[in-house]
Amino acid sequence: MSLSPALRTILALETSCDETAAAVVRDGRVIVSNVVASQIDIHRRFGGVVPEVASRQHILALDAVVRAALAPLEAGWSAIDAVAATRGPGLAGALLTGLHAAKGLAWARGLPLIAVNHVEAHVYASWLDDGSGREPPRPPLVVLIVSGGHTLLAHLADAGALQVLGQTRDDAAGEAFDKVARLLGLGFPGGPAIERAARSATGAAPLPRAWLRESDDFSFSGLKTAVLHQVRAAGPTLDDAQRAGLAAAFQESVVDVLVRKTCDAARRLAVGGIVLAGGVAANQRLRAALLAQAPVPVWIPPLALCTDNAAMIAAAAFWRQAPGLAHGLACDVAPTLRLGQV
Amino acid sequence: MASLTIVCGSPAATLAFGARLGGLLARGDVVALHGELGAGKTQLVAGIAAGLGAPDAVTSPTFVVIQHYQGRLPIHHADLYRLDGPADLDGIGLEELLDGDGVCLIEWPERAGDRLPAEHLVIACAWLGPTERSFTLRGAGQRVERLITALRAVER
Numbered sequence: 001m002s003l004s005p006a007l008r009t010i011l012a013l014e015t016s017c018d019e020t021a022a023a024v025v026r027d028g029r030v031i032v033s034n035v036v037a038s039q040i041d042i043h044r045r046f047g048g049v050v051p052e053v054a055s056r057q058h059i060l061a062l063d064a065v066v067r068a069a070l071a072p073l074e075a076g077w078s079a080i081d082a083v084a085a086t087r088g089p090g091l092a093g094a095l096l097t098g099l100h101a102a103k104g105l106a107w108a109r110g111l112p113l114i115a116v117n118h119v120e121a122h123v124y125a126s127w128l129d130d131g132s133g134r135e136p137p138r139p140p141l142v143v144l145i146v147s148g149g150h151t152l153l154a155h156l157a158d159a160g161a162l163q164v165l166g167q168t169r170d171d172a173a174g175e176a177f178d179k180v181a182r183l184l185g186l187g188f189p190g191g192p193a194i195e196r197a198a199r200s201a202t203g204a205a206p207l208p209r210a211w212l213r214e215s216d217d218f219s220f221s222g223l224k225t226a227v228l229h230q231v232r233a234a235g236p237t238l239d240d241a242q243r244a245g246l247a248a249a250f251q252e253s254v255v256d257v258l259v260r261k262t263c264d265a266a267r268r269l270a271v272g273g274i275v276l277a278g279g280v281a282a283n284q285r286l287r288a289a290l291l292a293q294a295p296v297p298v299w300i301p302p303l304a305l306c307t308d309n310a311a312m313i314a315a316a317a318f319w320r321q322a323p324g325l326a327h328g329l330a331c332d333v334a335p336t337l338r339l340g341q342v
Numbered sequence: 343m344a345s346l347t348i349v350c351g352s353p354a355a356t357l358a359f360g361a362r363l364g365g366l367l368a369r370g371d372v373v374a375l376h377g378e379l380g381a382g383k384t385q386l387v388a389g390i391a392a393g394l395g396a397p398d399a400v401t402s403p404t405f406v407v408i409q410h411y412q413g414r415l416p417i418h419h420a421d422l423y424r425l426d427g428p429a430d431l432d433g434i435g436l437e438e439l440l441d442g443d444g445v446c447l448i449e450w451p452e453r454a455g456d457r458l459p460a461e462h463l464v465i466a467c468a469w470l471g472p473t474e475r476s477f478t479l480r481g482a483g484q485r486v487e488r489l490i491t492a493l494r495a496v497e498r
Contacts, residue, residue, distance in 0.1 A: 149405030
């Protein structure tokens, strides 16, 4: 991947779901600042993200978050070469707040605007310097993106050329965690709740795995239904031990399918590495299993860069400049933007 | 009020029933899908979309609230679970779609309060067993009654 000399320092905004985030990143790699204001406590009482509430919270938080992201810059605005923002996928109203804030900033400062695909940006989190001194991954790579809204396996043959190999046919992995946590009465967000409950499990009958062997696609709806069946069968006698067992069995099933399909794709395409991205990459079982089974080196960003953040948006904006990515101020949000579209 | 209950013994049967229903839907139809998690709502929608000729796989709309597909008619598939109440509908543009030129398939419609059109097809989805689901169709108004009558003839 070649460096683009023109737009080296990028201010990025991310508001696709329930985190209001801004970051400044230099050369697509060095994090100058990375600020995230989480709304998770506000949404917890609803057991999910409420779109209208999320949009309003973004509006309240954006000014302070952007100021905090710019604060470490001694030269202030004059150090910024471009403004980037997420245009999709995500909640329409939430996306509008960040994209339009970015437009206003770009217009007022006479800077170029770069609109970014949120899912693609998760991949570029692995290009950010995490302080480990490790070199960033080099294509060709297989990428597994797992989050609340997305589960997909992609092939990054070269810079910017992300090709989808397979995706979920029903629920996203993170969504399956949320829904199963709901079935088990474990609370929201489901990922950490399931992981916590699973840790106290003392053995559980395995749940089914949907391999869909003819493709790289995933399916988690049947697994959710299998948990539902067990919950129904137990009825009101379902106790904490059974909950923990089901949480563990569910997590093992999801992790097993994700890891094996990713490793199979890496072998088949003879790539040099695997990148794990998205909020579900925070799951310790998934990280451990992938590291143990992968036939090639694995890159996993630190936890703070796996969940939604703006540093990855800045990185994606930087690394995607070479293929040509300038958006006019008339660009619109794209709530159902697919991978491969920008 | 017309009513019809269909029992499907497998996910494939649910898809096939959905496809037959999809084949009968027309511009402006609104379908409200009630039922708990795992009751077969999204599976039924996948069948309906296939019956309407949509080539894309139907995925859960929970994260983005509304997914759009194109078959012989535009298909709007909404999951209102994450909405707090009818006031949140303003944020997602559902009302324009309800008056639009396509078919609206709405999961967790109770979140919309009384904001759905008076005449719409209600489907109560229920879990009977590991693979069995029941779908009870009802609704008032000429269009919905014609739909249920047509479906009863097909399902017999």
